[in-house]
Amino acid sequence: MTTYYNEMVDGGRVREPYAMLSDWIETMPAEIRQMKQAEAEALFRRIGITFAVYGEGGDPDRLIPFDMMPRVFLQGEWRRLERGIKQRARALNAFLRDVYGRGEIVRAGRIPARLVYRNAAYEKAVVGFVPPRGVFSHIVGIDIVRTGRDEFYVLEDNCRTPSGVSYMLENREIMMRMFPALFRNNRIEPVDQYPELLRRTLASVAPAKCEDAPTIVILTPGHYNSAYYEHSFLANLMGVELVEGSDLFVDGGFVYMRTTQGPKRVDVIYRRIDDQFLDPLCFRRDSMLGVPGLMDVWRSGGVSIASAPGAGVADDKAVYTFVPEMIRFYLGEEPLLRNVQTWTLWKDDDYRYVMANLKDLVVKEVHGSGGYGMLIGPRATRAEIESFAGRIKADPGNYIAQPVLALSTSPTFVEEGVAPRHVDLRPFCLCGDRIELVPGGLTRVALREGSLVVNSSQGGGVKDTWVLSE
Amino acid sequence: MLSRTAANLFWMGRHLERAETAARLLDVGARITLLPNTAEGYRNEWGSLLRASGAQAAFAEGYGDEITQENIESWLFFDRGNPSSVASCIERAREGGRIVRTALTSQVWDALNMAYQDLRALERRPRGHLDTAMLTDFTTRHGSTVRGAINATQLRNDGWHFLNLGYLLERADATARLLDVKYYVLLPRVEFVGSGLDNYQWQVILRALSAHRAFHWAYGGEVTASKVADFLILNGESPRSLLTSLYEAVWHLDGLVRRYGDEVPASASARAHETLDQLVRRDIEAIFDEGLHEFLSWFINEVASISNGVHDDYLSGRM
Numbered sequence: 001m002t003t004y005y006n007e008m009v010d011g012g013r014v015r016e017p018y019a020m021l022s023d024w025i026e027t028m029p030a031e032i033r034q035m036k037q038a039e040a041e042a043l044f045r046r047i048g049i050t051f052a053v054y055g056e057g058g059d060p061d062r063l064i065p066f067d068m069m070p071r072v073f074l075q076g077e078w079r080r081l082e083r084g085i086k087q088r089a090r091a092l093n094a095f096l097r098d099v100y101g102r103g104e105i106v107r108a109g110r111i112p113a114r115l116v117y118r119n120a121a122y123e124k125a126v127v128g129f130v131p132p133r134g135v136f137s138h139i140v141g142i143d144i145v146r147t148g149r150d151e152f153y154v155l156e157d158n159c160r161t162p163s164g165v166s167y168m169l170e171n172r173e174i175m176m177r178m179f180p181a182l183f184r185n186n187r188i189e190p191v192d193q194y195p196e197l198l199r200r201t202l203a204s205v206a207p208a209k210c211e212d213a214p215t216i217v218i219l220t221p222g223h224y225n226s227a228y229y230e231h232s233f234l235a236n237l238m239g240v241e242l243v244e245g246s247d248l249f250v251d252g253g254f255v256y257m258r259t260t261q262g263p264k265r266v267d268v269i270y271r272r273i274d275d276q277f278l279d280p281l282c283f284r285r286d287s288m289l290g291v292p293g294l295m296d297v298w299r300s301g302g303v304s305i306a307s308a309p310g311a312g313v314a315d316d317k318a319v320y321t322f323v324p325e326m327i328r329f330y331l332g333e334e335p336l337l338r339n340v341q342t343w344t345l346w347k348d349d350d351y352r353y354v355m356a357n358l359k360d361l362v363v364k365e366v367h368g369s370g371g372y373g374m375l376i377g378p379r380a381t382r383a384e385i386e387s388f389a390g391r392i393k394a395d396p397g398n399y400i401a402q403p404v405l406a407l408s409t410s411p412t413f414v415e416e417g418v419a420p421r422h423v424d425l426r427p428f429c430l431c432g433d434r435i436e437l438v439p440g441g442l443t444r445v446a447l448r449e450g451s452l453v454v455n456s457s458q459g460g461g462v463k464d465t466w467v468l469s470e
Numbered sequence: 471m472l473s474r475t476a477a478n479l480f481w482m483g484r485h486l487e488r489a490e491t492a493a494r495l496l497d498v499g500a501r502i503t504l505l506p507n508t509a510e511g512y513r514n515e516w517g518s519l520l521r522a523s524g525a526q527a528a529f530a531e532g533y534g535d536e537i538t539q540e541n542i543e544s545w546l547f548f549d550r551g552n553p554s555s556v557a558s559c560i561e562r563a564r565e566g567g568r569i570v571r572t573a574l575t576s577q578v579w580d581a582l583n584m585a586y587q588d589l590r591a592l593e594r595r596p597r598g599h600l601d602t603a604m605l606t607d608f609t610t611r612h613g614s615t616v617r618g619a620i621n622a623t624q625l626r627n628d629g630w631h632f633l634n635l636g637y638l639l640e641r642a643d644a645t646a647r648l649l650d651v652k653y654y655v656l657l658p659r660v661e662f663v664g665s666g667l668d669n670y671q672w673q674v675i676l677r678a679l680s681a682h683r684a685f686h687w688a689y690g691g692e693v694t695a696s697k698v699a700d701f702l703i704l705n706g707e708s709p710r711s712l713l714t715s716l717y718e719a720v721w722h723l724d725g726l727v728r729r730y731g732d733e734v735p736a737s738a739s740a741r742a743h744e745t746l747d748q749l750v751r752r753d754i755e756a757i758f759d760e761g762l763h764e765f766l767s768w769f770i771n772e773v774a775s776i777s778n779g780v781h782d783d784y785l786s787g788r789m
Contacts, residue, residue: 045587223569236572247474249789258473258787260628260726261734 005148005408006420007071017072017468018411020186025069025411025418033068033413036178040066043174065461066171068178071410071423071443078467081144081152081427082437084336087327089140089429092159092314094330096136099313100126105329111322116313120367123275123310125282129299131308132205133433138270138306139198140429144337146408153340153405155424157323159315160307161272164442165428166230169194169237171464172440187469189439194428195237201432202268207301209254214267216240217257219248221273221289231272245273250293255303268304269294275309317366317400318344341403345396354401355392358385361401363392376452378404407452410463412445422446424454425465439467473787475570476632480785482566483636486616489559491644492546493609495519496556498678499542500602516542519678521651523554539602547605548593556609560589575623578616585612628729631722635780638722642715643773648678649702650766672698679710699762700754712769713749719776720746726784738779745772 008018044063073081098104099116106113116122141162143155172191176183199216206214220231222244235242247257248266256263271278277287282295297303313319321342324335343350343361354361358377365373375388392399409420427441443463444454454460502516516537520526525545532551533541547556564586571579592600592608617637624630652675672693676682679702688707689697703712723739730736749769757765 223565228568232571241472241475242572243472244474247472247787251789256789258789260471260473260476260632260784261730262788 004406004420004422005146005151007146007408007423008411008420010149017074017077017466021070021072021182021411024182030417036068037413039178040068040174043177044170064167064456065447066174067412067445067447067461067463068175069411069413069418070175070464070466071425071445072466072468074468075470078439080150080336082439084152085140085142085144085427085429085437086435087331087333087336088142088154088157088323089137089431089435091323091326091330092140092157093135093137093431095326096159096308096311096314097130097134098330100129100136100310105326108329110325110329111319115318115322119313119316119319121275121310121312121316123313125295125299126308126310131298132207132304135205135431136308136311137314138201138205138431140431141426142337142429144425144427145405146423146425147406148408151338153338154320154323155340155405156317156320157315158426159311160274162426162428163227163230163272164426165194166233167462168428168440168442168465169233171442171462175464186466189467189469191438191440194438195234197430197436197438198234198270199238199240201430201434201436202270202304202306204432204434205304205306206267207304209301210267215265216268216270217243217248217266219243219245219269219271219273221277225272227272234270245277245287245289245291248291248294250291250297253297253300253302255291255294255297266303268306270306275312278305278309317342317364321400340405343401345392345399345401350401351396355389358389360404362404363388363399363401366398366400376404404452407446407454410443410445412447412463414447414449419449421449422452422454423463440465471573471628473785475573476628477781477785478566478570479573479629479632480636480780482563482570483633483638484640485559485563485566485636486613487637487640487644488554489556489563489609490613491640492523492554492556492559493606493613494678494680495523496542496546496602496609497606498674499537499546500539501677502674518651519648524647525552525554528552540597543597543600543602543605547609556605557589557593560585560612573629575619575625577619577623581612581616581619585616588612628726631725631729632780632784634722635719638715638719639773639777639780641710642712642719643770645679645702645710645712645715646766646770646773648675649699650763650770653762653766675702681708681710684708696754696758699757703757704749704752704754716742716746716749716773723776723780735783738776738783741772741779742776745769745776 008015008022014022041063044066095105099106099122103113103116105111106116137159139162141158141164143158144152145155146152168191202216203214216238217240218231218235218238220228220242222228225231232242241247241257243257243266248255248269249258249263250256251263255266255269257266273289276283277289279290279292279294280287281292283290294303294305295309298305298309321339321344324339327333327335343354345351345354354363358375359380361377363375363377375385377385380388407422407424410423411418412421414421423443423445425441425443427437430436443465444456444460445463446452446454446459447461448459451459456462499516499519517526520529528551529545532549533545545552545555549555550558550561552558564582567574567579567582574582588608620630620633624633652671672695673682675698676685681701685693685698685701688701688705701708701711705711706713706717708714720739720742723736723742727736727739752760752765
C-alpha cells in the first residue's frame with residue numbers, strides 16, 4: 001500500500017501553511033460553500049474562460065472545474081523550488097544553443113547523438129543560428145510533483161508553448177473577488193505581474209535590426225483552438241495584437257501585419273502554433289496557419305520568434321532523462337530538482353526489466369502528451385497490459401517507463417466536504433535578458449478519488465496556488 | 471488596428487442590427503396571423519416581408535406555403551438555416567466578438583456573451599412555453615444591453631467607428647429594402663386611397679420599423695403615403711430613416727479619415743458624402759416623380775458601394 005504525502009496534515013497535525021485555512025474550511029457552512037462554488041462557475045462562464053478538448057465533441061465551451069481550496073507553499077519551500085526551476089531553464093537553453101551549434105555535449109559523449117540529431121523535433125533549418133541573447137525557449141513550463149516534505153520531482157519539461165498561465169491568473173482573480181478576507185488576513189505573494197514580465201521578456205529578445213521600441217504580437221492558430229482564450233487574454237493584458245497567420249506577410253526581409261492603416265512592421269512573435277505550421281515554405285506546405293517566408297526573416301535577424309523553432313528537442317521524454325547531465329555539463333552544478341527514475345526501452349536491460357514489471361510501472365510514448373497514449377500499470381487490466389506490451393514490442397524506441405509516483409495530496413472540496421486529492425504544479429519560467437519566475441503557478445488536481453491523472457482532458461481540475469510571504 | 475479585427479467589429483455591428491430587424495419582422499408577422507384571411511389578403515403581407523429579407527425561396531423550402539405562427543417563429547428566430555434569423559445573427563455576432571475580444575471592453579463582451587448564453591437556455595425550453603412577445607422582447611432587450619454597453623464603455627477609437635458603421639450601413643440597407651418591397655403601397659393610387667387595406671399596409675411598414683408611435687409624434691393627423699415615405703426616407707429625426715442612417719455613417723467615416731490622415735485611402739468617405747449630398751437635395755415629391763422603386767434601387771446600390779469602399783480602404787489588409 002503506497003502512502004501519499006498529504007500537504008495539509010503531517011504527523012496528525014495541520015501543517016503551518018494550511019493552518020489558517022483550516023478554520024476557514026471548518027466555519028464555512030455547506031450551503032455557503034455550494035453557493036460560492038456556483039458563483040465561481042458563473043464567473044468563469046461569464047468571462048468566457050473555457051476549454052475545448054480536441055476530438056471529444058460535446059460542449060465546445062466546457063469549463064475546467066475550479067476548486068476553491070487553494071494549494072499553499074511556504075516561502076522557504078518556494079525559494080528552493082524557484083532555484084531548481086531557474087537552474088533547469090538555464091540548462092535547457094544552454095543545451096539548445098549547443099545542439100544547434102557545435103554539439104559539445106554530444107561530442108563529450110554525455111548524450112547519444114541519435115537522441116538529438118534524429119529527434120523529430122530537431123530542426124535542421126535552425127542549425128548554426130543563434131537567436132537574440134542565445135535564448136531558444138522563452139517560456140519554460142516545468143511540471144513538478146511532490147512526494148514528501150522536501151521531495152520534489154520534475155515530471156516533464158515544456159519548452160515550446162506551455163499553456164495554462166491564464167488559469168493561474170484567473171484563478172487568483174476569482175479567489176480575490178470571492179474571498180477578499182482571506183487575502184487581507186494572509187500575506188500571499190501576487191502573481192498579476194506575469195503579463196508585464198512576459199512583455200518585458202519578449203521585448204528583451206527583439207532582433208538586432210529593430211531600432212525602436214519593438215512591436216510584439218501573439219500568433220494564434222485561431223479561435224477554434226482550445227487555448228484561444230489564453231491567447232486573447234495574454235494579448236489583452238500585454239496590450240499587443242493577437243494575430244493569425246493570414247494577418248502577417250513577409251516583404252523585403254521583414255514581417256508586417258495588415259492593419260487598417262496599411263502594413264506595420266512586427267519585431268517579436270510570441271507564437272502559439274507548432275513548428276511545423278510556422279512557415280509553409282520551410283515546414284508543412286499545406287499549413288494555412290503560418291506565414292510564408294517567416295523562417296528566412298528569422299534567420300536573417302529581421303524578427304524574433306518565441307519560442308524559437310526547434311526548441312522542442314529539449315523537452316521530449318527521451319531527452320528528459322539527460323537534463324541532470326545537462327545541468328552538470330553546462331552549469332557545473334548539481335541538479336536541485338530531481339528527475340523521476342526513467343527506463344528507456346531502447347536499452348536492452350531496461351527493456352527486459354520493464355516488460356517483466358509492466359503491472360507496476362507507468363509507460364509513456366516519447367512524443368505523447370496530455371495523458372494520452374500511456375499505460376498506468378497498477379490501474380490497467382491484464383488485457384490492457386497485454387495489448388500495450390504488443391505496441392511496445394513493435395517499436396521499443398518510442399517508449400519510456402517510470403515508477404508510479406506517489407503524488408502528494410492537497411485538501412479539495414468534494415461532495416462530502418473536504419478530502420485529499422492528488423495534485424501537480426506547473427510554474428512558468430521566463431527567459432530573456434533575465435530569468436524570472438512569478439511566485440505561483442498552475443496547480444492541477446485529480447478530482448476523482450484515488451486518481452493520479454490531473455490532465456484537464458481526463459477529469460482534472462485547477463486550484464489557485466499560494467506562496468506565503470515571510 | 472488589424473484589418474481582420476476591424477472587419478470582425480464591422481460585421482459584429484451588422485449582425486447585431488440584423489438580429490433586431492428579424493425580431494421586428496417577427497412582431498409584424500405574428501400580428502398578421504391574428505387577422506382574418508381575405509382574398510387579397512393580409513396574409514400576403516407576410517409574403518412581402520419575406521421578400522424584404524430576400525428569403526422567400528428558402529422559407530418555402532423549409533416550411534412550404536403554410537404560414538403559421540410557429541413557422542414564422544421558427545424561421546425568423548430559431549432557424550440556423552436562415553442566416554438572418556435572430557439565433558444565427560446573435561451566434562455570429564458573439565463568434566466575431568470572441569475573435570476580437572481584445573478590442574471589446576469586458577462590459578460589451580459580457581453583454582454579448584450573456585445574450586448568447588440566454589439564447590442557448592431559450593433554445594432548450596419547450597417551444598410551447600414560449601410566445602412571440604417573449605422572443606421579440608428577448609431580442610430587443612439584449613440588443614439594447616449590448617448597444618448600451620458599447621456606447622457607455624467602448625473607447626471612441628477606430629474600432630468604435632467600424633462597429634457603428636456596421637450597425638448604420640445595415641440599418642440603411644434594411645429600411646430601404648423594406649420600403650422597396652412595399653413601394654407600390656406608398657405610391658398614391660386612386661383606387662386604394664382611404665381603403666382599409668391601404669391604411670393597414672402603411673401601419674405594417676411603420677410597425678416593421680418600430681416607427682408607428684414615433685410617426686404620430688412627428689406628423690400627427692392622418693396617415694398618408696407621402697408622410698410615411700417622408701418619415702422613413704428624409705426625416706432627420708426618425709432614427710431608422712435613410713437620411714439619419716447615412717448621416718451618422720458619414721460622421722463615423724469622417725472620424726476615420728481624421729484619425730488616419732492622408733496616407734490611407736478614403737474612397738468610402740468620398741462616396742458616402744456624395745450620396746448624402748444627393749439625398750438631401752431631394753424632397754419627397756421629387757422622389758415620387760423619379761419613381762420610388764428607382765430611387766430605392768439607387769440608394770441600396772449606393773450603400774453597397776460605400777460598404778465595399780470600407781472593405782477596400784480598411785478591411786482588406788493592403789500590403
